[in-house]
Amino acid sequence: MENRIREARPHVTRNENLIFERSTPGKSGVDLPPLDVPAVAAEQALGKEFFREDIQGFPEVSELEVIRHFTRLSTWNYGVDTGLYPLGSCTMKYNPRINEVVARLDGMATDHPYAPEDLVQGCLRVLHETARCLAEITGMDAVSLQPAAGAEGELTGILTIRACLAERGNPRQYILIPDSAHGTNPASVSISGYEVRNLKSNARGCVDLADLERAMNEDVAGLMLTNPNTLGIFESQIREIADLVHAKGGLVYMDGANMNALVCVARPADFGVDVMHLNLHKTFTTPHGGGGPGSGPVAVKKFLEPYLPSPTVEQASDGTYRLNYDRPKSIGRVRAFFGNFGMAVRALAYILANGPEGLRQTTEDAVLNANYVMSQLKDLYELPYDQPCMHECVFSDRRQAARGVRTGDIAKRLIDYGFHPYTTSFPLIVPGALMIEPTESAAKAELDAFIDAMRAIAQEVEENPEFVLKAPYTTRVTRLDEATAARRPVLRWKS
Numbered sequence: 288m289e290n291r292i293r294e295a296r297p298h299v300t301r302n303e304n305l306i307f308e309r310s311t312p313g314k315s316g317v318d319l320p321p322l323d324v325p326a327v328a329a330e331q332a333l334g335k336e337f338f339r340e341d342i343q344g345f346p347e348v349s350e351l352e353v354i355r356h357f358t359r360l361s362t363w364n365y366g367v368d369t370g371l372y373p374l375g376s377c378t379m380k381y382n383p384r385i386n387e388v389v390a391r392l393d394g395m396a397t398d399h400p401y402a403p404e405d406l407v408q409g410c411l412r413v414l415h416e417t418a419r420c421l422a423e424i425t426g427m428d429a430v431s432l433q434p435a436a437g438a439e440g441e442l443t444g445i446l447t448i449r450a451c452l453a454e455r456g457n458p459r460q461y462i463l464i465p466d467s468a469h470g471t472n473p474a475s476v477s478i479s480g481y482e483v484r485n486l487k488s489n490a491r492g493c494v495d496l497a498d499l500e501r502a503m504n505e506d507v508a509g510l511m512l513t514n515p516n517t518l519g520i521f522e523s524q525i526r527e528i529a530d531l532v533h534a535k536g537g538l539v540y541m542d543g544a545n546m547n548a549l550v551c552v553a554r555p556a557d558f559g560v561d562v563m564h565l566n567l568h569k570t571f572t573t574p575h576g577g578g579g580p581g582s583g584p585v586a587v588k589k590f591l592e593p594y595l596p597s598p599t600v601e602q603a604s605d606g607t608y609r610l611n612y613d614r615p616k617s618i619g620r621v622r623a624f625f626g627n628f629g630m631a632v633r634a635l636a637y638i639l640a641n642g643p644e645g646l647r648q649t650t651e652d653a654v655l656n657a658n659y660v661m662s663q664l665k666d667l668y669e670l671p672y673d674q675p676c677m678h679e680c681v682f683s684d685r686r687q688a689a690r691g692v693r694t695g696d697i698a699k700r701l702i703d704y705g706f707h708p709y710t711t712s713f714p715l716i717v718p719g720a721l722m723i724e725p726t727e728s729a730a731k732a733e734l735d736a737f738i739d740a741m742r743a744i745a746q747e748v749e750e751n752p753e754f755v756l757k758a759p760y761t762t763r764v765t766r767l768d769e770a771t772a773a774r775r776p777v778l779r780w781k782s
């Protein structure tokens with residue numbers, strides 16, 4: 288009886304043998320008709336090397352057992368389709384199914400990137416329209432859809448800065464980056480051949496203008512700024528910041544991964560940004576995570592357009608779409624073909640399905656949700672920068688750490704309450720950060736359940752910190768060695 292209960296609820300059993308060993312010797316999942324040609328002739332026709340008497344070590348299971356096995360495994364995962372996924376800075380919002388319907392249309396899914404331009408006018412139009420919409424949303428003049436992720440967008444954007452300054456006579460040496468930046472920013476800068484100079488944040492969590500003024504000189508190629516920054520705070524002095532950089536001949540790069548807080552409310556081009564990237568897999572609802580394809584388009588002001596990757600998609604005067612490879616100042620290709628085309632299709636479907644009003648509502652709801660969570664938790668969790676936030680809020684574990692419980696422990700306990708953890712320990716300028724981004728997808732009842740869980744955990748920390756330190760209790764595996772799990776993942780079960 289005990290065994291049957293465990294079998295029926297495999298997600299709570301920790302007996303690997305029971306879960307994975309389904310094979311019965313001699314069982315077959317398929318019934319093939321008997322061979323109706325002489326075996327020897329077949330062997331001669333196909334070649335001996337393609338013949339196998341037996342496939343050693345394959346599980347012998349029925350079709351139904353295979354279906355059940357993989358369906359069961361799929362239920363061990365947690366995704367945006369399962370529940371709230373408040374992973375700060377990642378914008379884990381709902382991926383509307385209409386996007387998938389459109390991306391699977393024959394012409395979208397099966398056209399070949401080597402097909403002649405005349406035969407793929409529809410696909411080229413999708414690329415052109417997507418770029419046009421993103422240009423309108425950011426206020427920028429030109430967009431390249433080639434980069435495959437945010438980090439590659441950063442690299443592409445910084446390379447356009449380098450190409451532009453080099454043509455003006457001196458590419459310069461440094462890029463300034465605030466201490467609250469995402470880790471990809473310094474990485475992209477150094478791959479581009481620049482050196483990073485750090486800027487300190489002020490007491491409000493924003494760029495310190497005096498520090499920027501001291502650091503900005505003619506050796507500095509530009510500033511790389513995330514806005515809203517990783518604290519979820521809008522850099523309200525962004526105009527002054529941009530003016531300081533421009534006055535010394537530098538350019539302003541904006542990491543636009545947090546555009547979910549700005550879409551159809553504010554345009555980076557209007558507050559002095561020269562070049563930026565967007566994350567279609569965050570802000571524009573294309574699927575996200577698990578190493579699947581992403582998309583990090585780069586948007587630039589007119590003067591940087593000649594340096595964007597080639598080819599660009601352009602509309603000729605007769606209305607047809609053409610690929611333009613004749614761009615001598617371009618930094619070249621950064622990605623095969625035209626980028627992850629399917630992501631552009633999904634993003635365009637999302638943009639058109641919502642329209643400007645819908646997108647604005649999305650932004651407002653995302654900001655409202657984050658502020659609601661912040662207001663309901665700040666009496667129990669320390670809020671180091673206490674001011675209205677944008678799309679996410681960042682607490683510190685300082686109070687809980689005094690009882691020996693850190694942000695990672697609280698996150699583990701949150702799993703027991705049925706939620707995906709928030710982002711832990713980032714940004715680094717907040718000790719023991721809890722970074723929460725609910726996105727607009729969360730309904731109020733779901734936010735309330737999350738808030739209740741966080742409040743209950745805060746109480747558990749007060750009453751029984753030891754208990755929280757051993758969480759999670761409801762998952763198949765408990766505390767993994769996270770570094771080894773990432774560096775040397777064991778992806779296959781062996782008996």
Ligand SMILES: *Cc1c(COP(=O)(O)O)cnc(C)c1O
Pocket residue numbers: 376377436437438439469471472513517542544545566581583
């Ligand atoms: C997610 C993110 C990035 C990197 O985007 P990827 O698509 O993961 O490469 C860069 N900056 C910020 C602020 C981000 O949140």
